[in-house]
Amino acid sequence: xxxxxxxxxxxxxxxxxxxxxxxxxxxxxxxxxxxxxxxxxxxxxxxxxxxxxxxxxxxxxxxxxxxxxxxxxxxxxxxxxxxxxxxxxxxxxxxxxxxxxxxxxxxxxxxxxxxxxxxxxxxxxxxxxxxxxxxxxxxxxxxxxx
Numbered sequence: 001x002x003x004x005x006x007x008x009x010x011x012x013x014x015x016x017x018x019x020x021x022x023x024x025x026x027x028x029x030x031x032x033x034x035x036x037x038x039x040x041x042x043x044x045x046x047x048x049x050x051x052x053x054x055x056x057x058x059x060x061x062x063x064x065x066x067x068x069x070x071x072x073x074x075x076x077x078x079x080x081x082x083x084x085x086x087x088x089x090x091x092x093x094x095x096x097x098x099x100x101x102x103x104x105x106x107x108x109x110x111x112x113x114x115x116x117x118x119x120x121x122x123x124x125x126x127x128x129x130x131x132x133x134x135x136x137x138x139x140x141x142x143x144x145x146x
Contacts, residue, residue, distance in 0.1 A: 046123050049096070053120025054131040056093040060100075061116040061133040063088045068104060068112045073139040078104045085116065096121045110139050 064085040071077020085102045097118040105113045117132035 042123060046127055049121045049123070050128050050131060053093075053096055053118065053128070054133070056089070056097055056120075057116050057118055057131045058133040058135075059092060060085055060089045060097075060102075060118075061114050061135040064102060064104070064116060065112060065114040065135040065137055068114065069137055069140050072141065073106060073112050081114070089118070107136070112137060112139055 064081045067081035067084045068077050071080060081104060082102050086100060089097050089100050097120065100118045101116070103115045105115075107113050113134070113136040115132060115134045117130055120128045120131050122128040
């Protein structure tokens, strides 16, 4: 008769021992997983900022190429295009583009090539890669009707 009475007591002791053994486990798990979660969030946000910087650099390259192409590809149009690149980068990018570099070249007499590179906004210094865009197109020239 005493055997059936011991079984519920043993169950209760085992249940309370199991509960005591897990006490504080979620705090330890939180301490281990929080830095990993923060790292994943940091990398995701940095990836988004780099993607955004790449889009901004592409827009600056297209605008710079437009100014050179419509200006006939002259040295004066190249100077105006460099100034427009800096102005346009500040206008659309604000502080998201840093260390802007604009290279304008003429692979052929009828072609303009513009390469714009910059560093996108960084969460951690040195973590963001450099973003760049290349645009190439023909120089626009006026041709009178024949």
